[in-house]
Amino acid sequence: xxxxxxxxxxxxxxxxxxxxxxxxxxxxxxxxxxxxxxxxxxxxxxxxxxxxxxxxxxxxxxxxxxxxxxxxxxxxxxxxxxxxxxxxxxxxxxxxxxxxxxxxxxxxxxxxxxxxxxxxxxxxxxxxxxxxxxxxxxxxxxxxxxxxxxxxxxxxxxxxxxxxxxxxxxxxxxxxxxxxxxxxxxxxxxxxxxxxxxxxxxxxxxxxxxxxxxxxxxxxxxxxxxxxxxxxxxxxxxxxxxxxxxxxxxxxxxxxxxxxxxxxxxxxxxxxxxxxxxxxxxxxxxxxxxxxxxxxxxxxxxxxxxxxxxxxxxxxxxxxxxxxxxxxxxxxxxxxxxxxxxxxxxxxxxxxxxxxxxxxxxxxxxxxxxxxxxxxxxxxxxxxxxxxxxxxxxxxxxxxxxxxxxxxxxxxxxxxxxxxxxxxxxxxxxxxxxxxxxxxxxxxxxxxxxxxxxxxxxxxxxxxxxxxxxxxxxxxxxxxxxxxxxxxxxxxxxxxxxxxxxxxxxxxxxxxxxxxxxxxxxxxxxxxxxxxxxxxxxxxxxxxxxxxxxxxxxxxxxxxxxxxxxxxxxxxxxxxxxxxxxxxxx
Numbered sequence: 001x002x003x004x005x006x007x008x009x010x011x012x013x014x015x016x017x018x019x020x021x022x023x024x025x026x027x028x029x030x031x032x033x034x035x036x037x038x039x040x041x042x043x044x045x046x047x048x049x050x051x052x053x054x055x056x057x058x059x060x061x062x063x064x065x066x067x068x069x070x071x072x073x074x075x076x077x078x079x080x081x082x083x084x085x086x087x088x089x090x091x092x093x094x095x096x097x098x099x100x101x102x103x104x105x106x107x108x109x110x111x112x113x114x115x116x117x118x119x120x121x122x123x124x125x126x127x128x129x130x131x132x133x134x135x136x137x138x139x140x141x142x143x144x145x146x147x148x149x150x151x152x153x154x155x156x157x158x159x160x161x162x163x164x165x166x167x168x169x170x171x172x173x174x175x176x177x178x179x180x181x182x183x184x185x186x187x188x189x190x191x192x193x194x195x196x197x198x199x200x201x202x203x204x205x206x207x208x209x210x211x212x213x214x215x216x217x218x219x220x221x222x223x224x225x226x227x228x229x230x231x232x233x234x235x236x237x238x239x240x241x242x243x244x245x246x247x248x249x250x251x252x253x254x255x256x257x258x259x260x261x262x263x264x265x266x267x268x269x270x271x272x273x274x275x276x277x278x279x280x281x282x283x284x285x286x287x288x289x290x291x292x293x294x295x296x297x298x299x300x301x302x303x304x305x306x307x308x309x310x311x312x313x314x315x316x317x318x319x320x321x322x323x324x325x326x327x328x329x330x331x332x333x334x335x336x337x338x339x340x341x342x343x344x345x346x347x348x349x350x351x352x353x354x355x356x357x358x359x360x361x362x363x364x365x366x367x368x369x370x371x372x373x374x375x376x377x378x379x380x381x382x383x384x385x386x387x388x389x390x391x392x393x394x395x396x397x398x399x400x401x402x403x404x405x406x407x408x409x410x411x412x413x414x415x416x417x418x419x420x421x422x423x424x425x426x427x428x429x430x431x432x433x434x435x436x437x438x439x440x441x442x443x444x445x446x447x448x449x450x451x452x453x454x455x456x457x458x459x460x461x462x463x464x465x466x467x468x469x470x471x472x473x474x475x476x477x478x479x480x481x482x483x484x485x486x487x488x489x490x491x492x493x494x495x496x497x498x499x500x501x502x503x504x505x506x507x508x509x510x511x512x513x514x515x516x517x518x519x520x521x522x523x524x525x526x527x528x529x530x531x532x533x534x535x536x537x538x539x540x541x542x543x544x545x546x547x548x549x550x551x552x553x554x555x556x557x558x559x560x561x562x563x564x565x566x567x568x569x570x571x572x573x574x575x576x577x578x579x580x581x582x583x584x585x586x
Contacts, residue, residue, distance in 0.1 A: 006109055007109070007110040007111070008107055008109055009108060009110060010105070010107055011105070012066065012067040012068070012069060012072070012073040012103065013065070013073075013105075013108070013115070013119055014064070014065040014066075014073045014076065014077060014101060014103050014123065015063075015064050015065075015103075015124045015126070016063050016099045016100065016101045016127060017062040017063070018061035018062075018098070018099060018100075019099070019249070020098075020132070020249075021060070021061040023247075024095070028095070039084070043080060043083045047076050047080050047083065048065055051067065051073070051079070052069070053067045053072065053073065054066050054067075056114060057114065064115075064120070070103070070105050070144045070145055071145055071148055073141075074135075074137070074141070074148075077103060078135070078151070078173075081134070084097070098133045100128070100130035100131065100133075100134060100136075101127055101130055101135045101136070102122075102124060102126025102127030102128070102129075102130055102135075103126065103135065103141050104126060105138065105140050105141045106118060106119020106120070106138075108120055121161075121164060122161065122164060122168055123138075125161035125168075126168075126170065129159065129286065131172070131249075131251040132249055132251070134172060137171045137172075138169065138170065141171075142169075151173055152173070153171040153172070153173055154171065154172040155170075155171055156172050156284070157170065157327075158170070191258055191260055192233040194232065194233050195231065195232050195260055195261065195320055195324050196232070196233040196235070196258065196259040197226060197232060197233070197259055197260070197261040197263060197320070198234075198235040198239070198240050198253060198257045198261075198263070199219055199222050199234075199235075199240055199264075200219075200253065200262060200263065200264045200265075201215070201219055201240065201244040201245075202218065202219050202265040202276070202278075203264075205266050205267065205268040206269045206270065211269045211274075214267065214305060215267040217305055218305045218309055219237075219240075220237055221306070222309050222313060223235075223237050223240065225309055225310070225313035225449070225450050226313055228447055228449075229313075229317055229448060230418070230447075231416075231418070232317075232320065233259075235257050239257060240257075250262050250281050250283050250286060255283075261282060261283060261323070262283045263312075263316065264278070264279060264281065265278035273297055273298060274295075274296050274297075274298045275293065276308055277291070277292070277294075278290075278291065278294075278312055280319055282323065289322075290319040292311075292312070292315060296308070309450075310450045310481060311450075311481060314480075314482045315484070317451075317453075318452065318482050318486060321343075324343050329344070338370040338371040338377065339367075341370075342367050342376055342380065344363050345359075345361075345363040348360040349380050350487055350519075351519070351521055351522070352387055352519075352522050353387065353391060354392040357384035357385075357392075360384050361385075364381040365381065368381065373408075373412045375408075375409050375413025375419035376409075376413070376416060376419050378405050378408045378409035378412065378413070378419065378423070379405070379413065379418065379420075382402045382409060382422065383402075383422050383426055385398045385399070385401040385426075386398075386426040389402060389430055389564065390430070390561070390564040391555075391556075392555075393555065394560065394563075394564055402426050405423075405426075406423040406426045406427050409422065409423035410423045410424070414443070415447065416447075417444040417445075417447040417448035418444075418453060420440045420441070420444040421451060421457055422453075423440060424436065424438070424439070424440025424457070427440075428461045429464070432566035434465055441457070441458050452478050453487065455474045455478035455491065456474075456478040456491040456494075458474040459472075459490070459493075459494030459498075460493060460494045460497075462494065463497035464565050464568070464571070465568060466501065466567075466570055468499075468502050471495065471501075472494075472498035475491040475492065475495035475498065475511075476491075476495065486518075488515075488518050489515040489522055492511050492514050492515035493525045493528055496525070496528040496532065497571070499511060499532075500532055501574070505532045505535040505536050506536065509532035509533055509538075511528075512525050512529035513529060515528070516529065526548055526549035527549060527558070527561065527575070529545045530542050530546055530579050530582060531575050531578040531579050533582070534578040534579060535578055543583060546579075546582060546584045556585065558579050558584060559586055562576075
C-alpha cells in the first residue's frame with residue numbers, strides 16, 4: 001500500500017468574525033443577519049476577490065481566507081476595516097457590526113479545499129484578541145509587511161495563545177477611515193506607570209429604582225476600596241459613571257479612560273434575594289481575569305452592600321497581581337523597572353521555600369538599587385530572609401537581614417497595606433514580637449479593610465501564639481475574601497493548627513490537605529497534616545506525609561521549627577508528641 005502524501009504549503013491566513021455577534025443576534029436576529037449579508041456581498045467578498053484571496057469557509061459570523069501573499073492579506077484587511085468604518089458612520093453604536101481580524105503566515109495542511117494546522121489556529125487566536133474594527137498580526141506576518149504600509153504597529157508583546165505551544169509575538173493596528181490618520185493606534189490616554197482599573201456602573205437587571213441606588217452605592221464603595229490599594233491606579237467615580245446606561249466595548253473604555261483593567265457587573269433583585277455578578281477584564285485583550293456570582297438574602301441591604309464590597313475588592317487584588325505578573329513575564333529583562341522586578345520575584349517568594357527565596361532576592365535587591373525606599377520590595381526582601389532563616393539553617397545573617405529590611409519597610413510603608421502586613425508578619429515570626437506585628441496588621445486593615453493578605457498572615461501568627469479561635473476566624477475570613485488566593489495555603493495552615501489545638505483532628509487534616517493542594521511545595525503544611533493524621537491513627541498516610549515533608553526540607557525537625565517561629569509551649573508539646581510518633585524528627 002502506497003504512503004499517503006500530505007499536501008502542505010506556506011500561505012497567509014486571514015481569520016475574521018463579528019465582535020459581539022451573540023448580543024447583536026439577541027437584540028435583532030433578522031436585522032443582524034440582513035446587515036451581515038449586505039456587508040459580505042457589498043464589501044468583504046469583493047475586497048477578498050480584488051486582493052486575490054480564496055474563501056476557505058464561513059461559519060456564521062466568521063470567515064477564513066487564504067492568500068498567496070501576506071501583503072495582499074494585509075491590504076485586504078485594511079480595506080475591509082476602512083470600508084466598515086465608513087459603512088458604520090451613521091449606524092447607532094449598539095447596532096454596528098464590527099469585524100475583528102487576525103492575520104498569520106504559516107505552513108498549512110491542505111485537505112479537500114480546507115486548510116488545517118498551527119498556521120490557521122494562530123490566525124484564529126489572533127482574531128479573538130483583536131479589538132472591534134482592529135487587526136492583530138503575528139510577529140512573522142508583521143515582519144513581512146512592516147515597511148510596505150503607511151501605518152504604525154503596536155507591539156503587544158508575546159501572548160500565550162490557547163492550544164498553541166509557544167508564545168506568539170502580537171502586533172496590533174487599529175484601522176480608521178481612509179481620511180483619518182492611520183498612525184493613531186495607542187489609547188486615547190496613556191496608561192499610568194502602575195496597574196490601572198475603572199469600575200463601570202453595574203447594570204440594574206430588575207428595573208427597580210431602589211435596586212439602582214443599591215447598585216450605584218456598591219460600585220462607589222468598590223471604587224473606594226480599590227483606591228486604598230497603594231499599587232493600584234483607580235479611575236474616579238465621576239469618570240466611570242459617564243458610561244452609566246450604556247453598553248460600551250471594554251477595549252474602548254480602556255482607551256478612553258487610559259486603564260489596563262475594567263470591572264463590570266450586574267444586580268438582580270427578586271423574591272427577597274439579590275444576585276450580583278462581577279467580572280474583571282483585561283481592557284487590552286478582552287480576556288476575563290476573574291468572575292464571581294454572589295447570591296444573598298436582602299434582609300439588610302446596607303450590610304449586604306458592605307459584605308459584597310469587601311468580597312469583590314478582596315478577590316480582585318490577587319487576581320490583578322497575577323495578571324500583572326503574567327504581563328511582566330512578557331517584557332525583556334533589560335527593560336524592567338523596580339515595580340516589574342518585584343512582580344517577577346513574587347511567584348518565587350510565594351513558594352515560601354528556600355530555593356524560591358534565593359531566586360527572588362537578586363531581583364528584589366536590584367529593585368532596591370533602583371528605588372531604595374520602595375516599601376514593597378523591602379518587605380518581600382524581609383520575607384525571603386525569614387524563609388531562609390526558618391527553613392535553611394537558622395543562620396544569624398538571615399535573621400539580621402530580615403530585621404533590617406522589615407524595619408525599613410515599616411518606616412517607608414506606613415501608607416502601604418501590603419508592606420505593613422509582610423513586614424509585621426516577619427517581625428512577629430522571627431523576632432517573636434507579636435505586639436509589633438499586630439499593630440502593623442491593624443494599620444494595614446485601617447488602610448485596606450479587604451486585605452486578604454493581612455488575614456492570611458494573621459491566621460498563622462495567631463496559630464503559633466496558641467490562639468486557636470482567632471487563627472480559625474482570621475483564616476476563614478481570608479478564604480472568604482479571596483477564595484483562589486495563591487497564598488491561601490498559609491491561611492489554611494493556620495486553620496488546620498487551630499482545629500488541632502481544639503482536638504478537632506479530622507477538620508485539621510482536611511484543612512491541611514486543602515493547603516497542600518494549593519501549594520504542594522510548602523513543607524510546614526505537611527507537618528500540620530502529619531500531626532492531625534497521627535492523632536487520628538492514620539499511620540500509613542501520616543508516614544507518607546513525613547516522607548514528602550523530608551523530601552522538600554531534609555533538615556526539618558519539629559523542635560527547630562517551633563523554636564524558629566516562637567511557638568507557645570503547649571502547642572510545641574502537642575505537635576512534638578503527635579509527629580514524633582510517626583517518625584518525624586524531634
